[in-house]
Amino acid sequence: MSQESNSALTNHGVLQAARLGAHLAATGVKVSHIFSSDLQRAANTAEAIRVAQSPTPQAVVQLHLLREQDFGFYEGKTFSQRPRDPSGRDAHLDAHRNDPGFRDVESKEFMMARVDAFVDVHLLPLFAVVRDEHSIVVVAHGIILNYLWRNILKRFPTANVAVAASADRGLSLDYIGVWSNTGVLDLEVKMRPGVIPVQEKPTYGPPLEVPPTLSSAEAGPPELSQQYTGLSSSATISAPVSRPMLPHMLLAVKAVNNLEHLNGLKKTRGGIGSLKHDPTQKTMESFFKKRTD
Template sequence: MRLFLVRHGETVDNVAGVAGVRDSELTNHGVKQATRLGEFFRKNDTRFSHIFSSQLQRAYKTAECIRRAQATSRGGEKARQPLEVRRVPLLVEQDLGFYEGKKFFERPRVGNKSGKEAHRDRHKNDSGFVDVESKESMAQRADTFLDQHLIPLLHSDTEVTQLVAIVTHGIFLTVLWRRLLLRLPSKRVSFAPAIAWATDAVSLEHLGGWSNTGYLELELVKSAATPEGAEAASRFQPSDIVAPDTDFQTLKSATGDEPLPAPPEPEVPEVISKVAYDVSTVPLTSFRNLVGWSLVIHKINSRDHVQGLKRTGGGVGSAKYDESQKTIESFFKRKTVN
């Protein structure tokens, strides 16, 4: 399997400096980014067998740009099989609760506590209090997606290499990557030679963030399971790798084009999310189901497809994309005469 973990294109909320599960629309620039990505995959003959996205329109419309570009081959020949984007609610971004729609400066640190922690202490007993979705809740969603959608594809009988794109959100992509990494023997994860020279200071858990339409390209290959590999897998515990604590700096980076900073050391937080999830109750065997597989990291936050792409001036590029609005290029296209 070749696996592409993709972040959606730029949104109105990205420009405004807010994040969360609000169904923010793509900007005009965001649509250009997504269109460029779809064309890039098509020109490089990356023909997907499966495309997944969250149900939020920014992820789905980015995924649709990838799908539409694959509808025809370079020679105009119709694709061999119809391809649909599967919208999976499990892939949604972190729910920021009280902080949904609020700018970063509205959650300042108070002493040694993050804005989130300080707000929770002040208001956790208030009627209607809504907390930020916990690390454990996001980890549960990522694990469920892997179990229900991705792992079954790896264990299918097909001998054809499957190409899978998962289009989702900046914070959740970090969680999804770490939960996938947790299932692999540590000695069977490596960097491709083309990028190995640049990864000396990069840890597997902290690859960094995703820019808008940036993607992580992975290759999963079935190999013979060895006692050494099984032993390596057994060293992992479900709580070893968890989602990053979503503080001010993490949110700021996840919604812009800056790399995400390394998260703090994992802790065991109070479970008060909408979906309670105790990682200690998860059977360890569920995290060993990729023993015998090897993973190679080919690209990290790849943005080759947007090289040279410039934002349209006058505020147009940052404005909400309107499908009914004609672009200036359309006025110069020659009409087809039958």
């Protein structure tokens, strides 16, 4: 189960992140901006990408908006421990909603409102200023990344979206966003030739109820409090009635779940690769490194 819990990268996860950063740098991907979830496994992966770049881009922007779905009461439990049918979930909610510490699962509407906030405030403004040779990197988690992909897709007219033959899985574009660990969805966004962009602003509907797991500070991150009208000091977030569209831009899907950077990487046997990474642990190279002093 994907979780919002703040678990660290495993030893194998650290190797995967380092491979990804090195691969992007080696293949000429020039990163200008990096956003990540503020959970450490995503933030550490983003930092591995950043430090592999030359020159090193500005610091990673860590956002609560990009966290994985909050599973509430079911956080950390297996799927077999969750009611599978809607009636079972409703019955479970009714039976436990008044229990101390009980939290329901974060709704689809709230997750979509979160990615709306990210796209409107952080991503769209960069589309107009980031040069064609530079890339924007977003590092997050499986479920919320699917919502983010569908949100981005809906901003483009169908005629403005193309899929490379190597990325075409014969599926609906709404559902191509599938990721393995450090898998890459590679998108290219360009201005249509000869078109003058028109800056749209979103309009918002009534506030959505904030999940109990979010404090007012978390529901309205400081970096959004003065910029995004959908977040208020009373810890509410609003779903947009209309989203800014991008008829003046083209979207190309170049790769889906690209794992080229993991070629030849095998997980260490004996469960070592699955252990939480300890940055203070010495490597084999450190034991045999020749002293220079």
